[in-house]
Amino acid sequence: MHTVEQRPLTPAARRVLEVASELFYSRGVNVVGMELIAEEAGVTKKTIYDRFGSKQRLVVAYLRARDLRWRDFLTSRVEAHGPPIDRIVATFAALEEWMDRENERGCAMVNAYAELSDPRHPGRAVAQEQKHWLRDLYRTLVAPTGAGDPDALADTLLMLHEGAVVARNVTGITDAALTAKEAAQALLRAHGADGPDQR
Amino acid sequence: MHTVEQRPLTPAARRVLEVASELFYSRGVNVVGMELIAEEAGVTKKTIYDRFGSKQRLVVAYLRARDLRWRDFLTSRVEAHGPPIDRIVATFAALEEWMDRENERGCAMVNAYAELSDPRHPGRAVAQEQKHWLRDLYRTLVAPTGAGDPDALADTLLMLHEGAVVARNVTGITDAALTAKEAAQALLRAHGADGPDQR
DNA sequence: AGGTAAACACACCGGTCGGTATACTATCAA
DNA sequence: TTGATAGTATACCGACCGGTGTGTTTACCT
Numbered sequence: 001m002h003t004v005e006q007r008p009l010t011p012a013a014r015r016v017l018e019v020a021s022e023l024f025y026s027r028g029v030n031v032v033g034m035e036l037i038a039e040e041a042g043v044t045k046k047t048i049y050d051r052f053g054s055k056q057r058l059v060v061a062y063l064r065a066r067d068l069r070w071r072d073f074l075t076s077r078v079e080a081h082g083p084p085i086d087r088i089v090a091t092f093a094a095l096e097e098w099m100d101r102e103n104e105r106g107c108a109m110v111n112a113y114a115e116l117s118d119p120r121h122p123g124r125a126v127a128q129e130q131k132h133w134l135r136d137l138y139r140t141l142v143a144p145t146g147a148g149d150p151d152a153l154a155d156t157l158l159m160l161h162e163g164a165v166v167a168r169n170v171t172g173i174t175d176a177a178l179t180a181k182e183a184a185q186a187l188l189r190a191h192g193a194d195g196p197d198q199r
Numbered sequence: 200m201h202t203v204e205q206r207p208l209t210p211a212a213r214r215v216l217e218v219a220s221e222l223f224y225s226r227g228v229n230v231v232g233m234e235l236i237a238e239e240a241g242v243t244k245k246t247i248y249d250r251f252g253s254k255q256r257l258v259v260a261y262l263r264a265r266d267l268r269w270r271d272f273l274t275s276r277v278e279a280h281g282p283p284i285d286r287i288v289a290t291f292a293a294l295e296e297w298m299d300r301e302n303e304r305g306c307a308m309v310n311a312y313a314e315l316s317d318p319r320h321p322g323r324a325v326a327q328e329q330k331h332w333l334r335d336l337y338r339t340l341v342a343p344t345g346a347g348d349p350d351a352l353a354d355t356l357l358m359l360h361e362g363a364v365v366a367r368n369v370t371g372i373t374d375a376a377l378t379a380k381e382a383a384q385a386l387l388r389a390h391g392a393d394g395p396d397q398r
Numbered sequence: 399a400g401g402t403a404a405a406c407a408c409a410c411c412g413g414t415c416g417g418t419a420t421a422c423t424a425t426c427a428a
Numbered sequence: 429t430t431g432a433t434a435g436t437a438t439a440c441c442g443a444c445c446g447g448t449g450t451g452t453t454t455a456c457c458t
Binding site: 210211212246 | 408
């Protein structure tokens with residue numbers, strides 16, 4: 001039988017997941033074969049299938065792990081600020097830092113969503129969940145600002161966020177996150193958000 | 200020898216390109232094999248290779264054709280309006296219409312960019328060119344509005360545009376383009392753009 | 399009548415895909 | 429001591445991948 005659940009990964013399984021994550025992200029989920037992963041992780045295919053069961057599940061594990069890392073990172077950056085408006089701005093500063101560090105190929109969820117066209121593939125749900133989570137995050141951040149039409153504002157911020165990733169990735173606009181951050185501040189002002197930074 | 204250049208496509212080649220476009224877009228470039236395309240187009244693989252030379256070139260032909268359709272569509276919608284601000288707003292209305300009609304799987308260029316991880320694949324350049332074209336379009340549309348910081352505003356509009364596609368595709372926000380349009384209007388106002396709609 | 403282009407049919411190539419089977423070894427806890 | 433557990437190595441499977449070769453048929457142009 002294989003693991004798949006949250007039982008702590010064996011050392012070999014951890015290596016597999018690390019290597020697979022790197023390869024899946026940098027080259028794409030469909031392009032990378034199981035044999036390559038096994039080779040790079042110094043492990044036999046048998047071990048991978050013993051631990052993860054199938055490629056589909058390994059892909060899901062990769063997406064879940066990356067999603068978790070991103071959420072933890074973003075959450076910590078948001079919580080480092082008090083005022084609602086500062087928190088919203090912090091999401092774009094966090095995005096900027098994240099993209100500089102480890103987003104060479106754009107958003108892993110968006111890329112996976114593009115690659116996994118079969119609607120039954122469970123990896124699609126992982127990507128959707130992340131975006132729904134981000135949408136909800138913006139809603140909860142917008143609410144206490146007293147901005148008008150808060151739901152539309154939250155969706156707009158979400159779009160700016162996702163658009164910045166795409167623009168940076170394919171158009172090569174390196175300061176996309178910065179531009180998005182300034183646009184977000186302008187929008188908050190336009191929606192009448194009141195915060196300590198307002199005058 | 201095979202065609203590849205802009206010589207008018209033979210009837211069989213046209214059928215191949217139509218079928219390939221549908222399959223490439225709806226299922227992904229890497230997932231669809233040449234045999235399936237040949238089958239669905241009622242054509243032998245030999246014919247495809249005689250006309251297009253390789254899968255890589257067929258993919259490029261698909262991207263070029265789709266890009267052209269989109270540019271023609273967007274250009275016509277923009278030119279239907281006179282005032283600069285109306286033209287900018289028209290891009291988001293056009294996006295809304297386009298997404299309702301034929302964007303079930305998001306932006307073909309962004310998806311292809313995600314799938315074609317090999318930087319040497321010429322399909323990547325096609326995607327990049329479209330986004331650069333769109334960026335330039337927004338720049339030329341923003342310039343005559345007299346808005347402050349026009350380049351940043353153009354990039355912001357680009358991000359809203361791309362973000363709306365992603366948000367609608369993976370998050371399922373069906374009115375994403377509408378929300379983006381309203382945000383664009385607010386941003387134009389915030390940048391002090393003057394137009395017939397201003398008061 | 400002859401030539402050329404565009405299809406057809408079909409067999410075939412080396413290689414890779416995800417996944418399985420068998421057998422053996424090292425570690426460690428009951 | 430025994431018996432899982434986790435790992436190794438290797439061979440194998442059918443299916444499919446992108447791509448090619450040989451030869452035939454159809455239709456239009458000169």
